[in-house]
Amino acid sequence: MLRKLLGLARTEPIDLAQWQRITAGLPFLDHLDEAERALLKGQCEAFLAAKAFSGAAGFVIDDEVRIAIALQACLPALHLGLSGYRDFVEIVVYPDRFVAPRKEIDEAGVMHEYHDELAGEAMQGGPVVLSWPDADPAGGHAGYNVVIHEFAHKLDMVDGSPDGAPPLPAGMRARWTHTMTTAYEDFCIGLDRIEAAIPRHVDPESAAADAWYDGLPLDPYAATDPGEFFAVAAEAFFTAPQALAHAYPSLYALFRDYFRQDPLTGAGDSRSR
Ligand SMILES: [Zn+2]
Numbered sequence: 001m002l003r004k005l006l007g008l009a010r011t012e013p014i015d016l017a018q019w020q021r022i023t024a025g026l027p028f029l030d031h032l033d034e035a036e037r038a039l040l041k042g043q044c045e046a047f048l049a050a051k052a053f054s055g056a057a058g059f060v061i062d063d064e065v066r067i068a069i070a071l072q073a074c075l076p077a078l079h080l081g082l083s084g085y086r087d088f089v090e091i092v093v094y095p096d097r098f099v100a101p102r103k104e105i106d107e108a109g110v111m112h113e114y115h116d117e118l119a120g121e122a123m124q125g126g127p128v129v130l131s132w133p134d135a136d137p138a139g140g141h142a143g144y145n146v147v148i149h150e151f152a153h154k155l156d157m158v159d160g161s162p163d164g165a166p167p168l169p170a171g172m173r174a175r176w177t178h179t180m181t182t183a184y185e186d187f188c189i190g191l192d193r194i195e196a197a198i199p200r201h202v203d204p205e206s207a208a209a210d211a212w213y214d215g216l217p218l219d220p221y222a223a224t225d226p227g228e229f230f231a232v233a234a235e236a237f238f239t240a241p242q243a244l245a246h247a248y249p250s251l252y253a254l255f256r257d258y259f260r261q262d263p264l265t266g267a268g269d270s271r272s273r
Pocket of ligand 1: 149153228233
């Protein structure tokens with residue numbers, strides 16, 4: 001730990017056989033060629049040396065957990081570098097979803113205290129907190145990846161509060177703003193339409209409403225604000241690229257140029273690599 005705090009540990013080698021076993025069959029790595037896979041492994045080794053994992057509520061951290069989280073955290077940063085993750089050291093992992101206390105003052109000035117059940121949380125200048133059943137890549141499904149989501153927030157927070165715009169090359173800023181705003185507004189309109197179509201006898205929070213929300217190209221949580229839209233769309237970019245490219249081709253192309261990766265080239269490929 002002291003070495004980490006002093007920045008002395010540069011990399012922590014990952015056994016090749018263990019790496020191959022953990023990465024085998026992960027569909028969101030299909031688009032990477034051999035050189036990119038080697039780059040990802042090297043980044044994970046640097047990431048593991050720089051970060052401190054701790055288990056909460058009795059969760060025991062082992063190398064499988066650390067490597068599985070590292071590879072998903074490093075994937076979005078593969079060609080951006082790990083500098084976006086410099087503002088924190090700690091990654092906290094819970095054995096299940098965790099409860100976070102919240103306080104909110106409403107328009108009438110009344111303080112409301114409540115609890116949120118979370119799969120993940122990224123704090124500005126602070127730790128990333130994850131629920132292992134959600135972070136375990138073996139249990140992932142298309143369009144959902146809490147590790148990519150939280151680390152997309154970290155990239156977004158490099159230049160301040162998460163607003164859906166991470167630091168960008170100067171030539172990309174106007175295109176980013178236009179493309180993200182257009183897609184976000186379109187998504188919010190689509191969500192409003194779906195919510196209006198759900199019959200009154202169906203609870204919108206219940207599983208019975210899923211049939212309506214399934215028509216959306218992204219998880220409804222993306223409508224929360226532009227910061228969440230970026231994080232949810234980044235999850236989709238890596239884990240459901242065909243759906244994102246179909247719904248928002250300009251957004252897909254923007255992310256392809258920003259992340260400098262093209263997950264569509266792996267979609268539908270053999271997963272035997
Ligand atoms: Zn989020």
